[in-house]
Amino acid sequence: MAKKRGTGMAAVNYPTGMNLGGDPSQALIHATTTGNFVISLSSTDLGQGLKTVIAQIGAETLGVPFDTVLVDTADTDTGPHCMGTFASRATHRVGNAVMQAAEEAKKVMMEVAADELEASADDLETDGQGMIRVKGSPDRAVSVIDVALAAHFKYARTISGRGMFMKPKSPVDPDTGKMDPDSTEAHACTVAEVEVDTETGVVTVLSLRSAYEVGRQVNPGLVKGQIVGGAFMGMAHALYETTAPYYPATDYAPTGFSDYVLPGPAELPVIESVVLEYPSANGPYGVKGVGEMTANSPIPAIVNAIYNAVGVRINDLPVTPEKVLRALEAKG
Amino acid sequence: MTAQELNVVGQSVPRRDGLGHVTGKTVYIDDISFPDTLYLKMVRSPIHHGIIRGIDFSEAEKVPGFVRALTWKDVPKNIYTILCLIGVGPDDEPVLAQDKVLWQGEQIAAILAESEAAATEAADKVRLDLEELPAVFDVEEALKPGAPILKPWGTNYFVYDYEHGQSNAFRKVRYGDVQRGFDQADYIVEERYTTSPIEHAPTETTGCIVRPEPNGRYTVYTNTQALFFSLDNSALILQAPFQNLHFVGGTVGGGFGGKVDVIVEPIAILAAMKTGRPVKYRYTRQEEMRISSTRAAWRLYYKDGVMKDGRIIARQVISYHDAGAYNRHSPYAVTKHAANLSGPYNIPNVHIDAHCVYTNRQPSSAMRGFGVTPASFAVEVQMDRIAELVGMDPWEIRFLNAYRNGDMRPHQKEVEDATLIEVMQAAAEMTGHDLPANLKAMSSWDKEAQHG
Numbered sequence: 001m002a003k004k005r006g007t008g009m010a011a012v013n014y015p016t017g018m019n020l021g022g023d024p025s026q027a028l029i030h031a032t033t034t035g036n037f038v039i040s041l042s043s044t045d046l047g048q049g050l051k052t053v054i055a056q057i058g059a060e061t062l063g064v065p066f067d068t069v070l071v072d073t074a075d076t077d078t079g080p081h082c083m084g085t086f087a088s089r090a091t092h093r094v095g096n097a098v099m100q101a102a103e104e105a106k107k108v109m110m111e112v113a114a115d116e117l118e119a120s121a122d123d124l125e126t127d128g129q130g131m132i133r134v135k136g137s138p139d140r141a142v143s144v145i146d147v148a149l150a151a152h153f154k155y156a157r158t159i160s161g162r163g164m165f166m167k168p169k170s171p172v173d174p175d176t177g178k179m180d181p182d183s184t185e186a187h188a189c190t191v192a193e194v195e196v197d198t199e200t201g202v203v204t205v206l207s208l209r210s211a212y213e214v215g216r217q218v219n220p221g222l223v224k225g226q227i228v229g230g231a232f233m234g235m236a237h238a239l240y241e242t243t244a245p246y247y248p249a250t251d252y253a254p255t256g257f258s259d260y261v262l263p264g265p266a267e268l269p270v271i272e273s274v275v276l277e278y279p280s281a282n283g284p285y286g287v288k289g290v291g292e293m294t295a296n297s298p299i300p301a302i303v304n305a306i307y308n309a310v311g312v313r314i315n316d317l318p319v320t321p322e323k324v325l326r327a328l329e330a331k332g
Numbered sequence: 333m334t335a336q337e338l339n340v341v342g343q344s345v346p347r348r349d350g351l352g353h354v355t356g357k358t359v360y361i362d363d364i365s366f367p368d369t370l371y372l373k374m375v376r377s378p379i380h381h382g383i384i385r386g387i388d389f390s391e392a393e394k395v396p397g398f399v400r401a402l403t404w405k406d407v408p409k410n411i412y413t414i415l416c417l418i419g420v421g422p423d424d425e426p427v428l429a430q431d432k433v434l435w436q437g438e439q440i441a442a443i444l445a446e447s448e449a450a451a452t453e454a455a456d457k458v459r460l461d462l463e464e465l466p467a468v469f470d471v472e473e474a475l476k477p478g479a480p481i482l483k484p485w486g487t488n489y490f491v492y493d494y495e496h497g498q499s500n501a502f503r504k505v506r507y508g509d510v511q512r513g514f515d516q517a518d519y520i521v522e523e524r525y526t527t528s529p530i531e532h533a534p535t536e537t538t539g540c541i542v543r544p545e546p547n548g549r550y551t552v553y554t555n556t557q558a559l560f561f562s563l564d565n566s567a568l569i570l571q572a573p574f575q576n577l578h579f580v581g582g583t584v585g586g587g588f589g590g591k592v593d594v595i596v597e598p599i600a601i602l603a604a605m606k607t608g609r610p611v612k613y614r615y616t617r618q619e620e621m622r623i624s625s626t627r628a629a630w631r632l633y634y635k636d637g638v639m640k641d642g643r644i645i646a647r648q649v650i651s652y653h654d655a656g657a658y659n660r661h662s663p664y665a666v667t668k669h670a671a672n673l674s675g676p677y678n679i680p681n682v683h684i685d686a687h688c689v690y691t692n693r694q695p696s697s698a699m700r701g702f703g704v705t706p707a708s709f710a711v712e713v714q715m716d717r718i719a720e721l722v723g724m725d726p727w728e729i730r731f732l733n734a735y736r737n738g739d740m741r742p743h744q745k746e747v748e749d750a751t752l753i754e755v756m757q758a759a760a761e762m763t764g765h766d767l768p769a770n771l772k773a774m775s776s777w778d779k780e781a782q783h784g
Contacts, residue, residue, distance in 0.1 A: 008716070008726075009726055009727065009759070010708070010712035010715075011676065011712070011730050011734075011752055011755060011756050011759075012675070012676065012708045012711075012712065013672075013675070013676035013750075013752060014704060015668070015671075015672070015704070019664060019667055019668040019671070019702075020667070022418055042559045042560060042581075044556070044557055044558070044559065044581045044582065044583070044584050044587075045349070045582070045583045045584065046557060046583075046584045046586065046587035046588075047353070047583065047584065047585065047586060047587075049347045049349075051347075051348055051349060051583075052345065052346075052347040052348050052349075055348070056340045056341055056343070056345060057341060059339070059340050060338060060339055060340050060341040063339070066340045066345055071348075073582070074559060074580065074581035074582045075559075075578075075579075075580050075581075076559050076560060076563055076577075076578055076579040076580070077578050079559075081560050082558075082559070082560065083558060083560070083561065084556075084557050084558025084559075084560075084561050084592060085557045085558065085584075085587065086557055086558065086587070086589055086592050086698060086702075087702065128339035128340070169418070172493075172503070172667060174492065174493035174496045174498045174500060174504070175504065175506065176504070176505070176506045176507070176744065177503065177504050177505030177506060177507075177670060177671075177684065177742070177743050177744075178743060178744040178745075179667070179671060179743045179744075179745070180745050181667075181668060181671040181672075181743060181745070182671075182745075184748070184749045185676075185747075185748075185749050185750065187676065187750070187751045187752050187754070187755045188755055189752075189755040189756045189758070189759035190759070191759055191762075191763045191765070209759065209762055209763050210759060211754075211755040211756070211757075211758035211759040211762060212755065213751040213754060213755050215749075216341070216342070217342060218341050218342070219342075219343065219344055219345060219347075220342070220343075220344045221344030221345075221346075221347075222344070222347060230700075233588075233700070237527075237530055237705070241528070241530040241531070241533075242528035242529065242530060243528070243529045243530060243531050243621065243622075243626050243694070244528060244529050244629070244693075245528075247526075247528050247529065247629055248469040248470040248471075248473075248629075248654075248691075249469065250380070250436070250469060250693070253621070253622060254531075254621050254622075255617075255618045255621055255622060256617045256618060256621060257533075257617070260531060260533065260621060262533065272762070274758050274759075274762050276751065276754055276755060276758055278749070278751050278754070280749050281748070281749070285338070285341050288749070291700070292700045292701050292702070292704070295700055295701055295705065296701055296704065296705050296708045296709075297708065297712075299705070299708070299709050300708060300709050300711075300712030300713050300716075301712070303709070303713050304712070304713060304716045304726065307716065313713065313716075313717065315523060315524060315525045315526065315713065316525070316526045316527075316528075317526070317527040317528055317709065318528055
């Protein structure tokens with residue numbers, strides 16, 4: 001009896017957006033009198049940070065400070081339609097809608113600024129810090145606040161924009177399965193290191209090291225949050241979780257966290273990652289969806305590492321200690 | 333636009349709601365309360381399959397605090413399916429069970445009471461007269477002749493392509509000539525892969541609180557992942573004017589796909605309509621585990637035709653998705669699954685039959701990875717198995733078969749945005765795995781540069 005170590009790898013792709021398309025999201029943007037921008041949505045934030053990421057995309061496109069962009073979301077009276085937060089779609093779909101709305105609003109903002117500066121709108125640029133200036137003449141500038149005030153009280157103009165993104169719904173050919181099931185594809189490769197106790201059958205994951213390609217990271221910290229959470233969730237799926245421990249039998253179904261086995265802080269392995277960026281053609285600033293994918297590559301990587309460690313290939317998730325011991329016994 | 337030209341996209345600005353989350357100040361459903369609220373608890377099926385002969389509320393009505401019960405007769409359009417909004421049908425699930433139950437835990441009657449304790453006690457005291465029927469729990473058993481039939485259309489599988497005037501028992505993908513591929517192959521690799529149902533296990537359980545407004549509208553505070561999806565389905569079920577419903581959400585305390593079903597809102601709104609009082613329906617942890625949808629169990633049979641040099645030239649997959657008792661999002665998951673069973677590899681002959689099967693189980697539905705997770709698991713374990721068979725390094729066999737931009741996938745969409753080769757190169761570098769020079773030189777944009 002011994003503790004044996006092994007390494008395994010796996011590489012995956014993951015589609016962005018609802019499978020066959022037809023999943024719209026909209027955004028509205030308006031400026032307040034004092035130059036804040038409110039993005040109105042009905043999209044929900046699942047804890048992944050959508051509200052922050054959307055404000056970043058809005059601020060980038062408008063060319064205004066991040067802190068002045070407010071996100072008002074998740075109210076069906078005030079926010080225009082969003083299909084929902086799922087299918088690794090929100091940053092891609094909602095982000096595109098916000099970009100489009102921001103471009104429309106920015107056009108008005110620049111026209112008003114042009115009137116205030118007695119310049120052509122084409123000659124102006126935003127500095128991202130709250131000023132709009134004449135290119136090449138930094139002294140000729142006006143603040144976004146003053147532009148917003150002037151728009152409202154002097155020119156009677158609304159600085160606002162509408163945005164909508166939808167990949168049209170595509171059919172599936174009933175005879176061949178020909179279909180268009182993605183907007184873009186993200187990719188991941190995970191290398192797992194495990195230690196298998198041949199006496200108890202317990203598998204300990206020592207590390208999950210992965211490379212991801214996600215098009216463009218809007219917020220690398222939040223991407224890392226998805227990566228760490230997803231890797232841990234994948235590890236839980238690989239080794240621990242089941243609502244039917246003896247599937248297809250229905251016995252021993254769990255009723256809570258005392259009998260639904262999840263890994264805890266003590267089981268947290270080393271999780272490291274590198275992120276590559278090859279911008280997609282249709283995502284905002286090249287974004288691809290990262291949310292779901294991060295849970296996928298760790299699962300087969302761990303199963304392959306177990307084989308590398310002790311020579312048993314388990315085809316049945318989760319790989320519980322019981323299954324490891326039975327496989328070791330069968331192998332002899 | 334390059335990263336250098338960007339201002340705030342690409343910056344790790346702190347998340348705006350982070351401090352609220354870690355200090356307990358974020359408002360979740362349980363933080364919202366109104367005076368005069370009623371609590372909703374469900375009477376649920378104790379059996380896996382059976383006929384409802386009768387429901388007796390007489391003892392429940394005696395519980396202090398009991399207000400009223402709701403049965404299917406109170407629900408204007410009781411039979412629904414969530415994906416009707418995108419044209420998936422037919423309707424198959426009752427909001428409240430009518431004449432029969434298909435899974436242990438199915439909603440039969442809603443009890444409204446002045447307190448959660450009273451609602452729970454009254455629900456426990458409802459007497460059900462049920463005639464138990466044989467149940468089926470295994471996807472392949474469910475498809476055999478003689479299995480108890482669960483669906484009114486006479487099968488235990490979802491019928492695909494009815495919109496094309498066809499009735500296919502599974503989602504098909506046909507590409508190339510798989511039999512010819514098998515005939516040419518040096519090896520045939522056959523394996524069975526299975527995954528277990530799992531729970532989303534969100535920190536915040538599924539729930540909503542509905543407030544009738546003086547103007548005749550209903551405000552629904554909910555932790556759904558999709559507000560309009562829930563609103564539209566609720567209005568259709570209740571046959572209510574859409575403008576009468578106002579859904580408010582915000583930050584969801586963990587979704588992972590588990591809050592895309594529309595279960596709690598329609599019945600809670602109906603209860604508020606019937607009583608004129610705010611109504612709260614939130615799952616207990618036990619309900620989240622045993623009642624809310626799970627990730628499906630999957631069973632996949634792989635048969636690959638492989639050449640001695642490691643190239644996969646043919647793949648046949650027969651897979652079974654255990655939907656449990658009702659559609660929910662399962663038919664759509666199987667289609668997504670079918671598009672991903674070849675993985676990120678270039679395989680010229682592919683034959684896929686992906687079945688969406690009903691059993692007498694807790695329904696499964698959407699979860700992170702939606703049909704792709706089991707495919708990735710099976711594909712990537714299969715790759716290692718093939719590598720060993722042909723005596724090749726696990727990295728090398730993936731580079732050899734990796735799809736590249738411009739390749740055709742089995743569902744006949746050209747590959748674009750492929751970066752499989754690049755993530756493998758990066759992962760090898762970060763883990764100190766020294767790749768041979770020819771693999772280091774490969775690119776997803778170069779179809780000519782060949783392995784080996």
